[in-house]
Amino acid sequence: MRPEILFPLFAPITSISGIGPRFAVLFERLVGVHILDLCWHLPNGLIDRRYSPQVAQAEAGRIATLVVRVLRHHPAPARGRPYRITVADESGELQLVFFHARADYLEKILPEGETRVVSGKLEVFGGGLQMPHPDHIAPEAELAEIQTVQPVYPLTAGLPQKVVAKAVTSALAHTIDLPEWLDPAFQRQGGWPAWKDALDSAHCPHELPDLDATTPARSRLAYDELLANQLALALIRRNQTRHKGRQIKGDSRLRTQVLEALPFSLTKSQQQVLLEIDDDMASDSRMLRLIQGDVGSGKTVVALLAMLAAVESGAQAAIMAPTEILARQHHKTIEPLARAAGVSVELLTGRDKGKARAAVLARIASGESAIVIGTHALFQQDVAFQDLALAVIDEQHRFGVHQRLTLADKGRGVDMLVMTATPIPRTLMLTAYGDMDVSRITEKPAGRQAIDTRTMPIDRLPEIVDAIGRALRSGTRAYWVCPLVEDSELSDLAAAEERHRELQAHFGDCVGLVHGKMKAKDKDAAMAAFVAGDITLLVATTVIEVGVDVPEASIMVIEHAERFGLAQLHQLRGRIGRGSLKSSCLLLYQGPLGEVSRARLNIMRETDDGFRIAEEDLRLRGAGELLGTRQSGFPEFRLADLQVHSDLLAAARDDAALILNKDPDLESDRGRALRILLYLFERDAAVKYLRSG
Template sequence: MRPEILFPLFAPATSLSGVGPRFAKLFETLTGGPAVLDLCWHLPSGLIDRRYAPPLAEALPGRIATLTVTVDEHRAPPTKRQPYRIACHDATGTIELVFFHAHRDYLMKMLPPGQIRVVSGKVEVFNDRLQMTHPDHIAGPEAAESVQTVEPVYPLTAGLTLKTVAKAVHAALQRVPKLPEWLDPALKKREAWEDWHAALARSHAPHEESDLAPLSPHRRRLAYDELLANQLAIALVRDRQLKQRGRVLKGDGRLCDKVVASLPFQLTGSQRMALAEIAGDMAAEHRMLRLLQGDVGSGKTVVALLAMLTAVEAGCQAALMAPTEILARQHFNTIEPLARVAGVGIALLTGRDKGKARQAILEGLAAGTTAIVVGTHALFQEDVAFKDLGMAVIDEQHRFGVHQRLTLTGKGKAVDVLVMTATPIPRTLMLTAYGDMDVSRLTERPPGRQPIETRTLPLDRLPEVVDGIDRALQRGAQVYWICPLVEESENSDLAAADDRHRTLQQRFGGKVGLVHGRMKGPEKDAVMASFAAGDLAVLVATTVVEVGVDVPNATVMVIEHAERFGLAQLHQLRGRVGRGSGKSSCLLLWQGPLGETARARLQILRETDDGFRIAEEDLKLRGAGELLGTRQSGLPEFRLADLAVHDDLLATARDDARLILDRDPELAGERGKALRVLLYLFERDAAVKYLRSG
């Protein structure tokens, strides 16, 4: 149960005065959550300094100033289209306050003639006269001090003004309780950090630009708290994993040997090393939880199959789960002929399987006659039961939440888990997302893989590119043509792909196919199948997912508006070619003017095809949130920590978490109790449950 001390922070934002249901919805969009706490995490991105308070004669145009003036007269305009002006003065000069669409009664009440008022806003000059349009603040002289401050500027969303957001955040901060200190006193002293409460307050009350920087002491303190919660939660899950009894799964090699003998190539050194690590885990007393990381085409699927066959040799069943139907089918097509060589029953189960066909697959799994199943989310469904599931392989884990991983492993006893990803993940992100796993890396390319020549061209050279495609098609090559994600609107994506499809069809006729996110599964698969079979020569596609197909004959990849894609994404797309024996090339078409980041991205892609280096550079250029496409990735969404600048804190937090659990595994001591509050504060509730049931 969440500790009572945190109840005020997890109350809905509507419990704050002035936040009704309409605003609450907008705040949730803006801050990413419905609670008071989400407003506390919404830190300012800028500031407005209202401390400049000159006499009128010295007020500099273009600056924000706080002025004390006497109101002279209201000058209502003859028509509503013209502005309403109010003349004011001080001992040194005059100024006009200007209002559009003004309500006279309201302005008379706020600025009564003859009275002294404090106004704050931007000073401008119009027709040689000083003026201030729509002052941000109008107050009596007694409030001068409260106006003449530094105001935080918050990120906004449509429908919310700065004043509304600042007021709601201020109200939220009033609810923040005094929490027990969870930091190690020596670390706190070394870093010269304030208490959590003070660091939060200070982050919302910047005095100088430097206070907004992620490296300022108060922001580093908050980032560390978040990273410590993350690392502690991961360490708890990890400890729980190791405490749970595993099964000893030892194969005798009879099936694996048959498959290896039938392969047209030798396994690479890193494939053999990964297989040895996996076999060691499977034969151990505890459960396996290992991540297999390898670039596109480094041979992960073969490693996964041999690991599954080891489980089958030990008398169990194995399952491989992929995030999309296309990927599941691709894995099945790679694995099925090899499983047949070993004489092992294998099935494919997707959401599309219905009726008798589906029933037959389910019966095979329940009876144990089907030893290996490849599938999508369909494997989670309740009626899917195994005779004895001993091993689960999960592809592209960042598309699945941890709970989904647990649902699948819950279908067997002490299931060993191997997670695969083709997304090279930088070490810092590895720690935050996969810190609960051991890692094997495939660093070599299987023999026969061709290097890919990468070139960058401005979009205005498009006609030359199309001529080049013509020459490639005459040589018998096949071509991917990727259209960009324009903003986040499906309609515009579709339009871009549709237009390109039409223009290429005019040149190449019926040899051009199109796939996009709005097409139904069977329709999409049919186009992909025609491309794989060679009936289509050019495939125009919108998103990355649809291109997760292995077509060895495709040797040209054209990426339009490459500047709109992330580095990792571009690298993934490029890896779709170079899979056969032909020479492959990737053309990155860009639209100027190029920003610094986009230019750096394209440069890195031309220099290297090392996915791990590309991932590290991507993290530096973009920050972690965007790295794998925010939200769609199961990477934790950090609200306060920025892994590109706080990576030193991540390493400290990992060591701290290990030390904490070595000394106080149940978090029962004084600091342990404070750390439980920290875990709940950052909504790592699931990890706390492990303390009781571990």
């Protein structure tokens, strides 16, 4: 249950005066649904209205707050001309200028003979000073209120700055002092204010440096958010490892047969990771390990060898993939190797229906199927294992933590192995996988060819098409990836279909198409035709980004490469260079390129090291954008910036470990305050892992 002290902050945003149904929709889009969401919406600029000279001394180009008397109204002489009002102080005159304004409204707020405060930007026009559309017009009594530094907030279409600023001010009025959850010595060392003071200060900048993420107020708020994140992950990990695991030791008989069937030897890196997994599985604590391996580094083989240890001990293993294409790809890789060792492998996807599905479920429940490969279908309620000992999850960032835990609940003390081919910078690793041990496969298997990556302007498309034609005639297979479409009625699907039509007109039936909206069986048919060589040029959307393995494909064309993130370009490029053929990747761009896009394409030309690429992507784009959408499984931070606050993240991780060591159930004064912190940042799920939670 959320603590009562936080109820006012979690009241609906509509309980703030002035936010009716129309604005509520816009505020929800901009910040969220609670009053607290407005408090987290920090300003990104300021307007200084303290400059308040006499009219005669006022400088054009500055924002000024002036006390003036209204002299005369000059209604617009013709349509399209401005309405002017002459105002003055004892030093001189000034024109207030309004376009498309109603005369009756202006006469009401600026009556002749009255004194008013006006604040806005000054300009020179026709040799005289004017203020077009003042931001503020108010009685003289409100001078002190206006003559301040005003925060400027990020907006969304339809929400004016004044409305957002007023709503934030109202939201801040709902905040109260909360019990202090920071370590006193650490707080003093940072010179950090109390939580409420930090929030008020962050919303009340006086100078531009006050907007910096490293100010004491903003650093404190960022640390609070990172501490909530790290504490929640530590509680999840402790809960997972608190339940006793099971000791799984294989005798290597199946593993030896598979290693003999492999056409290559394991790299040193693969062997090292396998040793770490074996140690975890042999202990009586539950394994929670992430394998990070670049595209094509051989994670699937390592996962299979780990699963065979479970099978050798008489239990079952499962591997879950985010898409059907990837699940089928794993089945294609794993099944022949497992068969060589006499191990039965089952594939379960959402496509299985009726009697066929019932038969698959029966084989899984009886234990006849030792290894099960599937999609989200694996954690549906009717899927029961006889004895699941190891669960492998591929491309974890496509799943949330709760989905990972749901699969683990299908067995007793299930060991968990997570794989990702998306290289993740260390700071993001801590925020998303702080509950896991991490292994890295850093080498590529022997025989992998380096990929020649080039950038070309898209207006050279005709000669690129000719070059592709020559390659196809020589027996090469190629991918043509269509762009992410932005700000357009055209979808990436429409772009792919149009490019497919054009290339098919050029090359005939050897051109295929695959995209995410296709029926699974059509998608599989297109992929199968590409694997078989019946299709030699495959036009695709980013659906091929993960897991597609066609060693014969050695050319990749990516249209509008400037629209893709670095990690995504790297993933796409990883679909080629998987065999012994020399491979080429062409990144087509639309000029002129911005600074970030140019840097991104240069990095792609310079390196194929996924870990370096991930760090560069974080530097260029920031964590919020790095892994795309909210659905990525990575936490979204409102106050912390992982590039700026990486030192605070490390401190938060150490702090969380120390806290749980000294006060495992958060029952001390600081512990109870930390419970409030978890609820404040909506890490409610972690609280239930406390014994007295």
